[in-house]
Amino acid sequence: MALGFGKKASVVETNPNTITQDRVATHMRDPAFETGVYGYDAEKQSEPGRKLSRVGGTGVLGDSDAESEMSVGKQMEAESMNSIKYRTCSWQKVTEPHDIDFSSSFQVIMMAISTTYSRNTAALLFAEYICLAIMSFPYSYSVLGLVPGLILTVVTAALVLYTSLVLWEFCLRHPEVRDVCDLGQMLFYGWEWVWWATAVMFILNNTFIQGLHVLTGAKYLNTMTNHSVCTIGFSAIMTVIAWVCSLPRTFDTLSKLATLSAFFTFISVLLAAIFAGLEGKTGTAGYTLDSSDPTVPSGAPIVLIIPAAGTTFVNGLSAFLNISYTFIGQIALPSFIAEMKNPADFPKALWAITIAEVILFSLVGAVVYAYTGTQYNTAPAFGSLGNPVYKKVAFSFMIPTLIFLGVLYASLSARFIFFRLFEGTRHKGNHTIIGWASWAGILGITWILAFIIAEVIPFFSDLLALMSSLFDSFFGFIFWGMAYFRMRQADYGPGWYTKRGIRGLWGTALNVVIILIGLFMLTAGTYASVDSIVLGYQAAAFGGAFNCVNNGL
Numbered sequence: 401m402a403l404g405f406g407k408k409a410s411v412v413e414t415n416p417n418t419i420t421q422d423r424v425a426t427h428m429r430d431p432a433f434e435t436g437v438y439g440y441d442a443e444k445q446s447e448p449g450r451k452l453s454r455v456g457g458t459g460v461l462g463d464s465d466a467e468s469e470m471s472v473g474k475q476m477e478a479e480s481m482n483s484i485k486y487r488t489c490s491w492q493k494v495t496e497p498h499d500i501d502f503s504s505s506f507q508v509i510m511m512a513i514s515t516t517y518s519r520n521t522a523a524l525l526f527a528e529y530i531c532l533a534i535m536s537f538p539y540s541y542s543v544l545g546l547v548p549g550l551i552l553t554v555v556t557a558a559l560v561l562y563t564s565l566v567l568w569e570f571c572l573r574h575p576e577v578r579d580v581c582d583l584g585q586m587l588f589y590g591w592e593w594v595w596w597a598t599a600v601m602f603i604l605n606n607t608f609i610q611g612l613h614v615l616t617g618a619k620y621l622n623t624m625t626n627h628s629v630c631t632i633g634f635s636a637i638m639t640v641i642a643w644v645c646s647l648p649r650t651f652d653t654l655s656k657l658a659t660l661s662a663f664f665t666f667i668s669v670l671l672a673a674i675f676a677g678l679e680g681k682t683g684t685a686g687y688t689l690d691s692s693d694p695t696v697p698s699g700a701p702i703v704l705i706i707p708a709a710g711t712t713f714v715n716g717l718s719a720f721l722n723i724s725y726t727f728i729g730q731i732a733l734p735s736f737i738a739e740m741k742n743p744a745d746f747p748k749a750l751w752a753i754t755i756a757e758v759i760l761f762s763l764v765g766a767v768v769y770a771y772t773g774t775q776y777n778t779a780p781a782f783g784s785l786g787n788p789v790y791k792k793v794a795f796s797f798m799i800p801t802l803i804f805l806g807v808l809y810a811s812l813s814a815r816f817i818f819f820r821l822f823e824g825t826r827h828k829g830n831h832t833i834i835g836w837a838s839w840a841g842i843l844g845i846t847w848i849l850a851f852i853i854a855e856v857i858p859f860f861s862d863l864l865a866l867m868s869s870l871f872d873s874f875f876g877f878i879f880w881g882m883a884y885f886r887m888r889q890a891d892y893g894p895g896w897y898t899k900r901g902i903r904g905l906w907g908t909a910l911n912v913v914i915i916l917i918g919l920f921m922l923t924a925g926t927y928a929s930v931d932s933i934v935l936g937y938q939a940a941a942f943g944g945a946f947n948c949v950n951n952g953l
Contacts, residue, residue: 524736526752537765537781544720556724568733580734620798622952624795643847658804658808661805668801
């Protein structure tokens, strides 16, 4: 496989009573075959005949690697009697052959439709990635120039796809991993302090994203109502709504909301691009043919192919971090994989979302930027639409995402805490007063913290850049370069990079670059983000903390 994936096939002993992957492929898909109930364990094979070696070290759920190994089938069996089951997500809905009348065209068509739209994990991924941050792309292109911006969009998508596949392969070897914190501890040789450091970053990342959606929810309400209530009040309203929507405890339930969220986001950004075209370059918000004030933008919208002369390092890196933030979502993937019936199917969802991302992000970013130009651009780009009706209609279709994506990350944080508090008790998998009260309380705390963040850092673009530099450096790059090295060492032993020929050297070089990109984002990226925030305050570009000032578009 390309980019250093996989290893040479080896002869594996087979049990005549075991149903193999090839035999499964000849039948209609049955989750019992794919989860180990009938002998096939998805974690043990990613290709026919290739066993995935587990990374050595202390397990996350036991004192040893052997004690921590637990197949997906066993996990599903362990929770089979619970009222609340967590291993419920799948790539596609399974339909029994005897339930289908193949002589009926209608039933066959409906089976295909249900298969397409019941892909829980794909729905979660689409909702996570097809989000409001798309509307920061026109701003990024205005700073970087259209051509460099599009190139960085494709390159970032390719790197995220590759590192996500590395992550998935690691999770196949270790089905006991529940989230990125477990995975982080394994990557760094079982050191406990790594688990705690990862946990802090995990909670902060998720809470910052919740805060971003509280901030944007208040921005939306201000835009729709012409600032009828103090902005703090709108932030509080958004916080309460999001807390209520966060209460479902399984991703299977949330995936139904995710489908709605992704669909309406697609409509929203598509409308924004169409409306920008309908308005034309003279209809852009703030357009003035000539201005006597040199500080006020004027003239026809300027579209730059390359960055403008004098573009600062801080502005350029902040624009790139906006792009990377939108693509990098690996922090949630171990949690998604941990609830899949058959984790081996995960790449199907991953490839689908990556292709959709590149097409949608590039087209929407380029089209909106082409009509709004450099001097009239805003983030999010809805504010660049000059017609108030167009602006409000396009922005309104973003409502499900404004709520859902914050809900998704709140659920990740709550599950992280809840599972560790109630592991091995009946409160985790059943409807109990203590279980539900604790779940709601944990969610409430995360949303209160998100509300505070939204009020203390009341700006969109710089908040995206700060989150990207602090957290995406680890969860988007550094961790997965380390995962590649640990897995190849487990497969081939010492000197593994010399035993695989050109693939080993190429894979090593690529993953060294991935780690260096993460370190660059962490150091230079954080500097640029903080400096941009300081400059914004000095220029009075946004209101102060806990301010009633209108932040509508």
